[in-house]
Structure formats: structure tokens, C-alpha cells
């Protein structure tokens with residue numbers, strides 16, 4: 001079911017939440033080095049699909065194939081820490097298991113917060129905090145990074161910065177990335193593939209292809225013109241060749 005280029009593939013997934021069907025016939029895969037973004041209206045089943053992919057929720061039908069030995073790094077939406085509890089960034093990375101110094105420093109560096117090891121967690125800005133959560137996920141040396149609305153609470157430039165960091169991590173480590181985001185405009189520039197979910201996959205493809213899809217416009221209105229503009233603008237520079245523009249031509253096909 002998995003070929004050499006795939007990290008994870010969910011096939012024909014059906015799932016229920018609270019007795020109600022939430023997902024039906026959903027296929028989703030992430031290839032090595034690929035950034036896949038899952039978008040969809042509230043309640044469209046994005047978190048449910050992530051849970052199924054991560055093995056936290058058993059699907060009613062379908063199956064998820066994972067590359068043998070797949071290591072996943074998870075960046076949560078938010079993490080509440082008691083702000084009165086003194087804890088440095090470096091100490092935070094030692095929870096729940098002590099991180100070797102070199103690994104911790106490398107992870108902070110990759111997450112763009114190399115200079116913050118001695119700072120108190122409670123003093124970090126929202127963007128810095130999310131980068132520390134990213135660093136913690138990187139300690140697992142993941143093949144696949146999974147982010148669930150990891151930029152909630154950041155402003156648009158802050159979110160765009162965070163996504164650029166994710167892109168840099170992917171370029172650096174070659175890991176695949178699966179993220180859920182509401183920020184359609186911002187996320188576009190960093191994604192290789194966008195999958196639009198509404199209980200089923202409405203459309204998927206490159207950001208440009210999805211922005212132009214009638215299914216997308218129906219779900220999100222026509223106010224997404226800016227997304228495409230931003231995508232084009234951000235990609236004025238020469239694109240790196242990660243090798244993932246190949247071999248998944250079918251992903252670029254739109255299907256209703």
C-alpha cells in the first residue's frame with residue numbers, strides 16, 4: 001500500500017464522533033519531504049482525520065498505512081503552562097525525558113529560537129512559544145511533523161513567519177509535514193499540496209489549483225483571491241527542488 005516515497009497514507013476512511021458520521025471515503029497521504037495542508041470549515045472533520053492518522057482514533061472503515069518505524073513529531077495548538085512556575089526553555093525541553101544538550105541546542109536552532117534556551121517560558125511571545133513547541137517536536141527526530149492549528153493566536157505576519165520556519169525545517173531535515181490551518185491566505189505559500197476537507201475531500205492539489213477550484217470557492221467564497229496573490233508573490237524567487245514535485249501527479253489533479 002505504501003511506496004518508497006510515502007510516509008503515511010489513509011485510505012477510504014470513515015469515522016464517527018459522538019455517534020454522528022464525520023468522515024466518509026477520505027484518502028490522505030503525505031510523502032517524504034512534502035508539506036500538506038488540511039483546510040476546511042469548522043466541524044469539517046480536520047481534527048478527527050488527524051486523530052485517525054495519528055492512531056488516536058480508530059476509523060469505522062478504511063485503514064492507515066505508515067512507513068515502518070515512522071517517527072512523528074506533534075506540535076499542539078496550544079499548551080497551557082502555569083505562568084507562576086519558573087521554567088527555562090532549556091528545562092522545558094527536558095520534560096518528560098531529558099534531552100541531550102547537543103540535541104536540544106540543535107532543535108532550538110532549527111526552530112529559530114537558538115538564543116532563547118535560558119529564557120523563562122512565561123516570558124516568551126506567542127510566536128517564540130510555538131517555536132519552542134516546534135523544537136520539542138523536533139527532538140523526536142521526526143520523519144513526519146504534524147501541526148494542529150499551531151499558529152492560533154498569532155497575527156498574520158507572525159503566522160507567515162512560523163510557516164516559513166516550518167518550510168526551513170523541512171528543507172533542512174527533509175521531513176514530511178501535515179498541518180491543519182484555518183489561515184488559508186497565509187498557509188498557501190508554504191504548502192506543496194492543499195487538501196480541502198468537508199467530511200470528504202472536496203478538492204486537492206497545488207495551492208494555485210485549489211484556489212481556482214469551484215469546490216473551494218463554494219466552501220470559502222470568492223474572498224480567497226488574495227491567497228493566490230500571496231502565493232504567487234512569495235514564490236517569485238526560484239523554487240528549491242526537493243524532489244517532491246515529481247511522482248505525485250495524481251495529487252495535482254482536482255477531483256470532486
Ligand SMILES: Nc1ncnc2c1ncn2[C@@H]1O[C@H](COP(=O)(O)OP(=O)(O)OP(=O)(O)O)[C@@H](O)[C@H]1O
Pocket residue numbers: 017018019022040041042043044045046047048049
Ligand atoms: N469528542 C467528540 N464527541 C462528539 N462529537 C465530536 C467530538 N469531537 C468532534 N465532534 C464533532 O465532530 C465533527 C468534526 O469535528 P472536528 O473537530 O474533527 O472538526 P474540525 O474540522 O477539526 O473543526 P474545527 O475547525 O472547528 O476545529 C464536529 O461536528 C464536532 O462537533
